[in-house]
Amino acid sequence: MAKHLFLDLDEVAATHNVEQRVCEATKHPANPVLPVGRLDEWDAVRASVWSVRTVLYDPDDGLFKCWYTGADQERLRWRRMGYSYSEDGIHWIKPKLGLFEFNGSKDNNICLDMLGAVIRDPTEPDPARRFKMVTKDLVGSGPARAAYSPDGIHWTVGPVVDLPALSHGPDIVVLALDEQATDPDRRYILIWQERVPAAKPGPATVRGKFIAYGPSVEKFTSSPDNPFLDPKDGLEQENHFLTLDRYGTGWISVYEFGWYVPNGLGVFGQYAADLRLAVSKDGEHFSRICLTDKVIPRGERGAWDAGFLVIGDRIIVKDDTIYIYYSGQGEDWSLWPPGNYPKEFGGGKSGSVRLTQLGLATLRLDGFTCMQTVDREISGSLETTTLEIEPDTRLNANVAEVIARRSWVDVDVLDAETGEVIPGFSREECVPLAVDNVRAAASWQGGELGACGRRQVRLRFHIHGAARLHAYTLI
Template identity: 25%
Template sequence: MSSSQTLYNGIELPEPWPPRWDRLALDPPAPPYLVSPPKVIPIDVGRQLFVDDFLIEQTTLSRTMHTAEYHASNPVLEPDKPWEDEGVFIPVSSGRPMVGPFACPFSDGVWYDPDDKLFKMWYMAGRLFATCYASSQDGIHWEKPELDVVPGTNIVHPGNRDTSVVWLDLNATDPQRRYVLYRFEKKPRRGFALHYSADGIHWSDEILRAGECLDRATVFYNPFRGVWVHSLKAIGPVSGYDESIPKSTQGYGDAERIVRYWEQEDLVDSPMWTRSDEPYLWVHTDRRDPVYPGTDCGQPKIYDLDAVAYESLIIGAFAILETYYPGVEEDRPKRNQIQMGFSRDGFHWDRPLRKPLAPVSDTRGDWNWGNMQPAGGVCLVVGDELHFYFSGRAGCGRTYPEPITGPDAISARDCDASTGIAVLRRDGFASMDGGAGGGTLTTRPVLFSGKYLFVNVDCLDGELQVEVLDLDGKVIEPFTREGCEHVSVDKTLQSVSWSGIDDLSSLAGQPVHFRFSLTQGRLYSFWVSPQASGASHGYVAAGGPGFTGHTDTVGMAAER
């Protein structure tokens, strides 16, 4: 884990890697690649998103971070089978058996399988009861097929579970390992168990157990470095408090929930940690996270981190616990919100927008009244949109129209769990915006081997022009602003050309700057493709219709 490496984007990883920290901090430093970016940034992998200043040398445009909109069909999956109201779970915090149905990813996974041309979902059924499978032609309308694992049901793993992750590995060399399942077993023996499957339905016996860890553990694959990453719930050391004053009076709780990190090239053969304190300190909330008014847990807690490769980034869905509610609203589910984070080296995170991608509802009875959790795979690319699958819980809200207290509230407050979708424009996490007076954005020196420049832009009422500069800032003929054919569209994949010339191959292999001039519009991303189709050759998260693998090799063929 300690060998030095230069990444696809020019970032040099120091030794040892990953970093070793003694404590996490309430005032964490910026990611090192934002403090000292590469002198030249290769951009052959994926669309280049403006979620931070990594790509930007100079700009007069302004950045807007965007949130998603809930789909009108929510919830798209609800508990309606008898086995989705099974299971016994007695939370330590209440000592009372939990009641109420579940049909929701607790990470688990939502993927598009290009071989079967199906959306596939794995989810928790019942109160930590079993893992079930559903499929869909469009990702909106889901079927729960009767399978043969537990005849007459859609259960694919009947074992007791807490968190679970299903990963579709389209590059698996062994077809029996096409699907990966990591399942945290509560009983009879606590632990994170690995299983494999050829079809996602019939799972192997337990292959191995991960090292010692707590229950909300997940795993994802980082293809930029070729490693599996374990994202592990832990309680750990955090610096930045005034140690002379009780944390509770500073607005912080005493138990600091964090996430630890462990990576493996192979889930079976690579070294595994043993003790829970061996994985590396990784992620914690910090002073920029707003404290929820009236919270009963002080500083917000990081509840979970699921991640996936999207285009040229690792994107992370951070479940942030704002408050538990006991004693305030006893019948309401805990308030978990999903925020997005971004990493360019796979370890350091930037969370520029400290607000939910799609918020918890404050309307009693709504499916997402509390305890929002992300799905494994994080999002799918569906035409010109990103679809994020979340689970949410109605708690007592649908059973009891009015607030209640007492045993029923305590038992049912965190149940009645369903699944919904939030929708965002493709690449739409952030945009660089120009107003009526216009503005420019000049990239740092970039290096490419492709031929065709593409943008994701919304300037239907304005225009975008692009010019190419050498390292001395001189415009390279014929790629001038005056010669650039004006772009006035709202498209997630739009080509750019100059007086009929769209071939940049004469500039391939030499560092250049792009300068974008934008009026009345939003610029979301740019990329240089080797194909006229606009294929980005970046990663497409959990996939989507039209894509043939984990990367975009088809371009506009996958657009609606």
């Protein structure tokens, strides 16, 4: 089975009145999905992915699991790592773990007094190391350390991570396991951020993203091409956190696109951020695509996420749905990030003691990008590069926002050598793809795709009205 996505246009030979777009995820109506604690609890004002980064799905027990940053209402931010779980990714339970004391009680869900990112490693032979972390201390001045757990709840903090860049106060962004890596020294991936010179108005330095690879979570080697994502190369003034995931034959990264609103709040203005998309062939060199398209926008004025968004460290793909978890801050956040508050604000932590909560947005399978007509009214087309097929090959297409006789997709099958439409396989002889389906089966009067009598073909997808083509698959 060969799936073809539109994360880039390398497999598109020609287009007419059609463009690539990044698609906006749908925010869940139950947002924010993870409630903050009571005013007397450790996570009274923050319960979200931030310094603790991870929400994942564990197929071993059929649960979504979340390791999140919590903070109480004190201005000095008593932060820890909390654990929560959910059967559906929407309704979350905070178990009483009895491990760490807060306000004289262990009746809470704190699972570690460190911060960082978590992975589940199904290939690990030692059950005591099924879950792994790269951690940092709460103050943020010590070196990064590896940590291990059998269940993601009971952690053993191990040795200092062998990577000089993480020796002092690392800001950990992603820890990932690449099960498809052919080089054992690139099996584990670590991303962190450091200050780099700014090339735009605003702060003198901004956050650049750095990536390293290793054979374990205890030893990494930095990429020679760091920083791999730098604000100077995009439209944003800042990029803060991001995700990293294999997707199809490449990689995707949902990154925070940040800017300063010149409204008089903060030295440089009020910080704002939404979430946008970058893609990569090798997981090391990324390109931003459709620069002004948002994967998740800020909320409207007055919404819980109207100020700026912070992304977790990965996406989850389950049951034909992509789950994206993010932290939302309202516009009452006024002085973040560090360095953006005036001297008269005084010492202590940056930002505001305001709510920071966990939200969920979803996309359909393969729904990060699509091909659509330029105005979503007229008709257009795209032609693929040459495809190899067999006599039994079938074509499925992921089509959305289709309506019979108004917005649909149909397909010409072309002889790859002559470029001519193969008799019996023209778009006029194609059964219209007019039902929303991630696996819409294409057929013609001449039969299914493999019956066209050619081993090398091109496909010309005709897109009509508001229809979207997200992907196609040869099976």
